Amino acid sequence: MSNTPQPAPIAEERIELKARNVSFAWENTPLHWIPGDPFTGHTINVLHLLLPAGERWFVHVYKQVLPYITDDRLREDVIGFIGQEAMHSAAHDDVLPHLKKLGLDPTPYTAQVDWLFEKLLGDRTLPPGRASRWWLMERVATIAAIEHYTAFLGNWILNAETLDRRGADPTMLDLLRWHGAEEVEHRSVAFELFMHVDGGYRRRVRTWATAFTALAFLWQRGARFFMDNDPSPEVGRASLGAFYRAGRTGMLPSTPSMLKSIPRYLSRTYHPSQEGSTAQAVAYLASSPGANGGH
């Protein structure tokens, strides 16, 4: 036996996963859904640009990895995860026509994200065997790294009381918190799947670096895209300084907390169940209007 430290899951955080049939009415949600703070709203809006294509891609990749799973309990988790991700993708996708109606057509950006996930990260014509398995495992590991951040953001949004105090639109907050809660609920699945089918530490570090760089690039360009194309006059420009300041007031995740989450993912004893609270997520889901008929 090796002496390499192993991931340490917390058993009580595990829960059976089931997709929820959500719905949201967008008619009354304004473009600046955080009153007087277009930058924060648009920084969060980048989710609507990335997630429809990104989570569709998760589902696409995971459908292919199902035959590699030899643990029945994990297979059940992955099946529940797939349905939740499919609903996340659909729900964020359904915000895009509303943004367009409000005068900000997201298509120039989303068409490029579509290319990224459908073409660059899509299925490639590879010889069966080692090469195609390598590409599948690379993508499975990338999803595990991204899920570290979706769980981080999910935990953040569930606790972001500043947004309520600033009068953020209730429908948008409900979409974000339903999504965030399900991310917390299923936060261990992508990592456990990666550990089950591959688990290589070098791959974990490599795909984390790719995912982190890509997310930073996509987010920076996305916030800039929204601010530059916002139809209202004088919304200003997106900047790193504005991001840092919004983090300090609790309107966005704080920069230090984001930096601190990096070594945690790279630790050999990391397990997603060590962060966030399933009980809090489940409590929110029980009261979320969107997840309970949408009234």
Added chain:
Amino acid sequence: MRRATTVALAAGAALLARRALRRRIGASPLWPLPALEEPVSGHGARRSTVLRRLTVTERAEPAEGVVRLRLEAPDGAELPAWEPGAHLDLVLPSGLVRQYSLCGDPADRTAYTVATRLIGAGRGGSREVHEQLREAVELSVRGPRNRFPLVPSASYAFIAGGIGITPILPMLRAVEASGASWRLLYGGRSRATMPFLDEIERLGGAGGPGGKVTVVAEDESGMADLGAFLAASPTDAAVYCCGPEPLMDAVGAALGPGRTPHLERFAPGAATAGSGFEVELRRSGRTLAVPADRSLLSVLRAEVPGVSYSCEQGFCGTCQQRVLEGEIDHRDELLTDAERDGSMLICVSRCLGKRLVLDL
């Protein structure tokens, strides 16, 4: 001096590069990535998670115990189009979700019309509609979706029981306008409880034997004679039935083997109601039997390892499969009419005939 020139040149070059980069990002937000030629995100037609807020603009009682509601967008905006047979999910003020067939005119794009009967022993949805949905009340709706579409045919036989007339009514109008031949058997407890009789009898023209419309009120003439009605219809007529479960079962039995009626069931996601059928998996060359009490997914799961699925209720879309042959009995809440042409959600949908061929 030379150093100053170098610095000036470098600063100039940096400025030019920045301007060039800004120009490119302005035109292409994720430069240097290309764009997918046909964008997918934000361009789908499903819109399955979107609720629409509508206002009750008119409330009428077209028959005893029946309420008809006209629903419009608060700003009078145009609503998504629908075709006869479509239904709407109403999210009632208490949070209950109930499905009601659209019974208005599809050409009227500013309103949806639904009609409901008060059911004392029901699950409370109809009571809420009758008691709470007054004029000016706002509510949310999802859809419309069509699980009961009108297939092209030279002739039609329609059978409606009571409030089951609601999806049939727009069909009658459409079929009458298209010139196809049709007949309707419309049964109810008494004429006073049967909505839309005037319009239906007008559509049917002259009544009497041999007419298009047969109205059977139980208090006057007892139970309708299904067998005689069906025997008088052409054997290739498309048969549509909506009404209480026993009526729909009776129609299936009266038609006999080899002919399947189009039924509107008000129990969504009932993956195991209906009859058994055979499924052929074209790519793996196998044929499996799907019994009446099992879903297609449960049969496939046992035989095809790795078949994708998740919610098992017809909303997440993970189990969508291509269908090569066979008439699909769509029972999901997700797929668009275009998607329904050649694919199905195997977790809830079934087969209208005897055999389905999947690309598996």
